[in-house]
Amino acid sequence: MNDFANEHYRRLLDALPCYVTLQDRELNILWCNESYQRDFGLPYGKTCFELYGTDKAKCSDCPVEKTFLDGLIHSREMTVKTKDDHRTNMMVYSSPVRDDNGKIISVLETAVNVTSVKDMQKQLILLGQTVAGMAHSIKNIMMGLEGGIYVVNKGIEDKSQDEIKEGWEMVLLNFDKISHIVKDILYCSKDREPNLQEIRPNDVVREVYKLFKSMAGSYAIEIRLDLDGNVRDAVIDPAGLHTVLSNLVTNAMDACKIDLWKDEHLVEVRTRKGKNGSTIIEVADNGIGIGKDLKAHVFEDFFSSKGDKGTGLGLMVTQKILREHGGKITFRSRPGRGTTFVATFPRKELPNGAGQ
Amino acid sequence: MSKKILVVDDEDHVVKYLTIFLQDCGYETCSASNGEEATEVLHREKPDLVTLDLQMPNETGTRFYRNMTKDKEFKDVPVIVISGIPGRHLAVSKPVAVFEKPVDRNALLDAIKKTIGE
Ligand SMILES: Nc1ncnc2c1ncn2[C@@H]1O[C@H](COP(=O)(O)OP(=O)(O)O)[C@@H](O)[C@H]1O
Numbered sequence A: 001m002n003d004f005a006n007e008h009y010r011r012l013l014d015a016l017p018c019y020v021t022l023q024d025r026e027l028n029i030l031w032c033n034e035s036y037q038r039d040f041g042l043p044y045g046k047t048c049f050e051l052y053g054t055d056k057a058k059c060s061d062c063p064v065e066k067t068f069l070d071g072l073i074h075s076r077e078m079t080v081k082t083k084d085d086h087r088t089n090m091m092v093y094s095s096p097v098r099d100d101n102g103k104i105i106s107v108l109e110t111a112v113n114v115t116s117v118k119d120m121q122k123q124l125i126l127l128g129q130t131v132a133g134m135a136h137s138i139k140n141i142m143m144g145l146e147g148g149i150y151v152v153n154k155g156i157e158d159k160s161q162d163e164i165k166e167g168w169e170m171v172l173l174n175f176d177k178i179s180h181i182v183k184d185i186l187y188c189s190k191d192r193e194p195n196l197q198e199i200r201p202n203d204v205v206r207e208v209y210k211l212f213k214s215m216a217g218s219y220a221i222e223i224r225l226d227l228d229g230n231v232r233d234a235v236i237d238p239a240g241l242h243t244v245l246s247n248l249v250t251n252a253m254d255a256c257k258i259d260l261w262k263d264e265h266l267v268e269v270r271t272r273k274g275k276n277g278s279t280i281i282e283v284a285d286n287g288i289g290i291g292k293d294l295k296a297h298v299f300e301d302f303f304s305s306k307g308d309k310g311t312g313l314g315l316m317v318t319q320k321i322l323r324e325h326g327g328k329i330t331f332r333s334r335p336g337r338g339t340t341f342v343a344t345f346p347r348k349e350l351p352n353g354a355g356q
Numbered sequence B: 001m002s003k004k005i006l007v008v009d010d011e012d013h014v015v016k017y018l019t020i021f022l023q024d025c026g027y028e029t030c031s032a033s034n035g036e037e038a039t040e041v042l043h044r045e046k047p048d049l050v051t052l053d054l055q056m057p058n059e060t061g062t063r064f065y066r067n068m069t070k071d072k073e074f075k076d077v078p079v080i081v082i083s084g085i086p087g088r089h090l091a092v093s094k095p096v097a098v099f100e101k102p103v104d105r106n107a108l109l110d111a112i113k114k115t116i117g118e
């Protein structure tokens, strides 16, 4: 081959958006393209598995060795480490290079980075789980609707106002529930920017307090506020904060309602300043608490321990709102004693030109 | 004397629906909304058949079933599994029948009739 062609082919191989190496039977690297050298270092005198950082041992099921044996093309998915220690998912293909007599003299390995595909796969699995949760939840609601319709029909047959009323209530409740679910799912399915404004978080807390005070009273639950006056201006989406508070207070009240062991039930909403100018909002209750077996599930979509009274979406929406703000939500709980949810909103600046 | 059926489900609506329906079909009913309660009702009411939802929180449905099969007096009481999660009945070794929510009530009635009669 003349020099021009040689140089030209080398450039072509260097330009390929994947890692190309030529290997001998001992998996020594005879040649590599530029991308490979950039991400795995100078290969000469080293073996493939040394450079891939797979613990200095040959990979099980090595496609290159297989190709040396049977002369066919092989592929395998594997996780390797780049020279800066980044774990990378690779799809590796091996194909034989033959001399004029057809004897395999080396194997060409082509490795494609599939890390982003893997990540996508993980997200799809999560999505699948969400859809399964939703299907389950909707099945239960359908059964509730069917039950309601059955009882209404029976009431009509029996000319019983009470039965009609009872059945109709079942229908309404389940209708209500499905409307809520649809609203929450739509909320979470969109990537939305929070509507950031300069607000006084304590004011929003007081609004939510007013909304829940009398309902709490009817269950003999006291709602108490412990607001830090230093929490003044914060840049938060007010509607988002309102939703977060409503969800947490509702859950806290639910936890108190089903707790039969304490004489007095209390839900306390606290605000304070956190590190780096963040705003921290806590909702504490002395309800039933969250047991070990439930702990891992409370943030799961559609997870609810409340049977037909819960949708399991309140915390999903809450988490989404905090994520949109770059914040987080955590909880601590003692079974039988109570639970405290802690929402942290980081300090933010208003986006340029907005709000003024 | 009419036969008695225990309905175990943590959803009030499902309990209401199934008990009203089964009463209409001439059965006596009792119900429980969690595993512990179900064990209690089982001993008190001695039902002829149990319908069981296995996806109640804390796996209490599964635990109830396990306890029941270990109890000499109740181990042969037939169980019909009603669940929103396909495949969940695998936790029950020998259910008489398995139904997915929402239940086809006539098929359910058939299965009950076949097992314990009218
Ligand atoms: N304050 C709390 N105390 C005890 N359990 C809680 C509390 N908040 C949430 N949980 C648990 O987390 C689950 C999920 O909550 P959520 O997403 O709001 O759904 P839902 O309220 O509809 O059940 C609840 O069913 C409950 O088991």
Ligand SMILES: [Mg+2]
Pocket: A247, A250, A251, A312, A313, A314, A315
């Ligand atoms: Mg909730």
